[in-house]
Amino acid sequence: MGLLNRLECPRCGYTTEGSAGMDAGFSGMVETMICRTDRELVDVLVWDSGYSSSSEVGTCYKCKGTNLETWDPVKHPCPRCGEQVRVTPMRIWD
Numbered sequence: 001m002g003l004l005n006r007l008e009c010p011r012c013g014y015t016t017e018g019s020a021g022m023d024a025g026f027s028g029m030v031e032t033m034i035c036r037t038d039r040e041l042v043d044v045l046v047w048d049s050g051y052s053s054s055s056e057v058g059t060c061y062k063c064k065g066t067n068l069e070t071w072d073p074v075k076h077p078c079p080r081c082g083e084q085v086r087v088t089p090m091r092i093w094d
């Protein structure tokens, strides 16, 4: 619950932070997806618990679009260059 990962591409230097997979929190359940519009990895709300009113299920929180692609859970491809990104767990509750 609430685990945040640092995602880093060794080839092009793209970095972001996210749940890197499925995660569940107060606002619902999020899944990391590739937004084709932003060429970014974004945590997309896939199930709404009802607590959150700001984000919509199945949309990119950055561009509000739905041009999303499932992120390969094994290959972890970079949204910019396709290289496998490094996933480093971060602690956020300390």
Ligand SMILES: [Zn+2]
Binding pocket: 009, 010, 011, 012, 013, 014, 078, 079, 080, 081, 082, 083
């Ligand atoms: Zn890259």
Ligand SMILES: [Zn+2]
Binding pocket: 035, 036, 037, 038, 060, 061, 062, 063, 064, 065
């Ligand atoms: Zn987007």
